[in-house]
Amino acid sequence: DDFTPTPLSDREVLALFEKMMEDMNLNEDRKTPLREKDFSTKKEMVMQYISSASKVGSLKSSKQITPQDFICELKSGAADERLVGLLESLRVSLTSNPVSWVENFGNEGLGLLLDILERLVDAKQQDNILKKVQHKIIQCLKAFMNNKYGLERIMDEQRSLLLLAKAINPRQTNMMTDVVKLLSAICIVGEKNICPSGEEETSTTEALHGNVPKG
Numbered sequence: 623d624d625f626t627p628t629p630l631s632d633r634e635v636l637a638l639f640e641k642m643m644e645d646m647n648l649n650e651d652r653k654t655p656l657r658e659k660d661f662s663t664k665k666e667m668v669m670q671y672i673s674s675a676s677k678v679g680s681l682k683s684s685k686q687i688t689p690q691d692f693i694c695e696l697k698s699g700a701a702d703e704r705l706v707g708l709l710e711s712l713r714v715s716l717t718s719n720p721v722s723w724v725e726n727f728g729n730e731g732l733g734l735l736l737d738i739l740e741r742l743v744d745a746k747q748q749d750n751i752l753k754k755v756q757h758k759i760i761q762c763l764k765a766f767m768n769n770k771y772g773l774e775r776i777m778d779e780q781r782s783l784l785l786l787a788k789a790i791n792p793r794q795t796n797m798m799t800d801v802v803k804l805l806s807a808i809c810i811v812g813e814k815n816i817c818p819s820g821e822e823e824t825s826t827t828e829a830l831h832g833n834v835p836k837g
Contacts, residue, residue: 630665630668632661635661635664635665635668636664638668638671638672639656639664639667639668642667642668642671643656644721644722645671645720645721645722646720646721647720647721647768647769647770687711687715688726689715689723689726689727689728689731690726692708692711692712692715692727692731693727693730693731693734695708696708696731696734696735696738697734702751703751705755705758706751706754706755706758709755709758709759709761709762710758712762713758713761713762713765716762716765716766716768717765717768721769721770721771724766724769724771724772725771727766728775729775729778731766732763732766732772732775732776732779733779735759735762735763735766736779736781736782736785738755738759739756739759739760739763739785739789740781740785742755742756742759742789743756743785743788743789744788753794753797756789756794756797757794757796757797757800760786760789760797760800760801760804761800763776763782763786763804764800764803764804767804767807767808773807773808773811776808777808777811782808783805783808786801786804786805786808787805789801790802
């Protein structure tokens with residue numbers, strides 16, 4: 623069926639416009655030129671945003687897994703190669719979906735990832751599968767915190783820094799590099815009181831992608 627939009631007030635259009643930009647994970651520098659567009663352009667963008675969201679919701683397929691589906695799978699105690707595959711799918715979903723998807727995965731999903739990481743870093747021995755699982759967890763955390771919401775949730779989790787520090791293993795150089803990037807980004811966010819907001823968001827994103835500012 624064709625999508626039929628519900629009439630919106632001007633206030634609702636502007637509120638949805640802000641929501642749309644949040645979902646696009648835009649920082650303040652990128653939001654500013656969009657906010658300067660005329661109202662008719664904003665309304666058109668909002669209607670396209672609503673239409674796209676409606677189609678995603680109505681065209682559910684086996685390939686489209688919800689945050690709750692992932693949470694249920696993580697709770698089920700999946701192990702070995704099945705858990706590696708699950709975490710890779712989760713990483714892709716956290717990376718490719720809008721911020722609202724990450725928000726729905728939320729604190730519960732983050733807590734489950736940290737639970738698994740805690741068991742792994744405390745294990746005395748790890749086989750190759752467990753090493754893969756641990757690296758996939760780190761990659762999922764990296765994708766989770768690649769936006770303001772995820773960064774704040776990581777900062778709120780007291781055990782996250784300790785677990786990430788414990789996960790630094792010189793014998794797993796690729797994973798160690800990812801962990802250091804995450805810790806660098808978290809440190810930058812911790813200095814937000816002395817950084818302008820736009821600069822802070824940009825610096826954090828650069829840290830997550832390996833461009834850690836010098837000095």
